[in-house]
Amino acid sequence: MAAKGAAAGAGVLLVTANVGSLFDDPENLQKNWLREFYQVVHTHKPHFMALHCQEFGGKNYEASMSHVDKFVKELLSSDAMKDYNRARVYLDENYKSQEHFTALGSFYFLHESLKNIYQFDFKAKKYKKVTGKEIYSDTLESTPMLEKEKFPQDYFPECKWSRKGFIRTRWCITDCAFDLVNIHLFHDASNLIAWETSPSVYSGIRHKALGYVLDRIIDQRFEKVSYFVFGDFNFRLDAKAVVETLCAKATMQTIRAADTNEVVKLIFRESDNDRKVMLQLEKKLFDYFNQDVFRDNNGTALLEFDRELSVFKDRLYELDISFPPSYPYSEDSSQGKQYMNTRCPAWCDRILMSHSAKELILKSENDEKIVIYDHIGPNVCMGDHKPVFLSFRIAAGAGKPIANVHKCCVVQ
Numbered sequence: 001m002a003a004k005g006a007a008a009g010a011g012v013l014l015v016t017a018n019v020g021s022l023f024d025d026p027e028n029l030q031k032n033w034l035r036e037f038y039q040v041v042h043t044h045k046p047h048f049m050a051l052h053c054q055e056f057g058g059k060n061y062e063a064s065m066s067h068v069d070k071f072v073k074e075l076l077s078s079d080a081m082k083d084y085n086r087a088r089v090y091l092d093e094n095y096k097s098q099e100h101f102t103a104l105g106s107f108y109f110l111h112e113s114l115k116n117i118y119q120f121d122f123k124a125k126k127y128k129k130v131t132g133k134e135i136y137s138d139t140l141e142s143t144p145m146l147e148k149e150k151f152p153q154d155y156f157p158e159c160k161w162s163r164k165g166f167i168r169t170r171w172c173i174t175d176c177a178f179d180l181v182n183i184h185l186f187h188d189a190s191n192l193i194a195w196e197t198s199p200s201v202y203s204g205i206r207h208k209a210l211g212y213v214l215d216r217i218i219d220q221r222f223e224k225v226s227y228f229v230f231g232d233f234n235f236r237l238d239a240k241a242v243v244e245t246l247c248a249k250a251t252m253q254t255i256r257a258a259d260t261n262e263v264v265k266l267i268f269r270e271s272d273n274d275r276k277v278m279l280q281l282e283k284k285l286f287d288y289f290n291q292d293v294f295r296d297n298n299g300t301a302l303l304e305f306d307r308e309l310s311v312f313k314d315r316l317y318e319l320d321i322s323f324p325p326s327y328p329y330s331e332d333s334s335q336g337k338q339y340m341n342t343r344c345p346a347w348c349d350r351i352l353m354s355h356s357a358k359e360l361i362l363k364s365e366n367d368e369k370i371v372i373y374d375h376i377g378p379n380v381c382m383g384d385h386k387p388v389f390l391s392f393r394i395a396a397g398a399g400k401p402i403a404n405v406h407k408c409c410v411v412q
Helices: 020-024 026-044 061-077 191-196 201-217 239-246 292-305 308-312 355-362
Strands: 009-018 048-054 084-091 105-111 117-121 126-129 133-137 147-150 165-173 176-184 226-232 250-256 263-270 277-282 285-288 349-353 372-375 388-395
Touching: 009 026, 009 176, 009 226, 009 349, 020 026, 020 061, 026 061, 048 176, 048 226, 061 084, 061 133, 084 165, 105 165, 105 176, 165 201, 176 201, 176 355, 191 201, 191 239, 191 263, 191 277, 201 226, 201 308, 226 355, 226 388, 239 277, 239 292, 308 349, 349 355, 349 388, 355 388
Parallel strands: 009 048, 084 133, 176 226
Antiparallel strands: 009 388, 048 105, 084 105, 117 126, 117 165, 147 165, 165 176, 226 349, 250 263, 263 277, 277 285, 372 388
């Protein structure tokens, strides 16, 4: 598999994947997942590839260590990846540290035809040429080639064991410098609480955390460059608006706990048609009678309720979404398209970018430029999240000149 010569630019593939399911059921899921991933690599033949993983190692990292090692070894040595002769792998394996553990894993692969690629050393504040394959784990806090942070506990106090945070790296390809940020934001703890207000309280928590990351990567410590932020943002549809639309003609029954009077379940029934149940809502149940609404035309009818990114429209850009909600798919290895009835399906997994990065990928000096934003494994069980990818080409000189890149791209 030979990527086209990098002289005219560089093909780039960015992938985000919440892979927790792969380590909870490795025997049934990993083989399919890798096959689908390799197929995307083969199709797009990138020169530079970034794979950002969240929940790497699954729910119990210590128990999954052997599966983690096997997965990493497979990625680095498989025949499908043989033309990628340089790699950097950053795994947060510090699971014993509640204060620091994020369960993030970032993989970067460089095709043999890509001649000049540099990675930024945040401590030395200079670029270093990338050679060989290196794996870093457990000691990410002391690695100068990245910045890593876990969100403070008070961002999401009800979740004692939250593992949410971000890892940032900086790269220079064809004289274009850019940051790649692996991110995992907070989930919705309860469907019932999410339904209470529009926007939900959880949306506000994600807004705060994402704002923190964006402020961090453009602060005064380093030169500003274009950036791509991709990961599991846990963005959800506006639950109140979705329910009101899906159940517009329904009547609602409220069920409360006998001892606390707390609402524990909502049942929405059709007003006629023998009062058929349309939707049942509990803390971890979203059981709508017709899942086709989330799949038909890739669920685009529901995009109007995907509102969390609108707050950041001046800071972040996203290509048009043309794939179905990426979460929560069934973890049954025989089910490729079925959603679980635990949450309202949503586009949790995204690839976002600064407006200068948008200009970088949409500029072209040739007719071959194709930008593709899609999901991986549409008909195959990939776990509860479908990976999402962005394929594009950086044409030589497409990025506006970054001051000092030539000076700081010093071979170390």
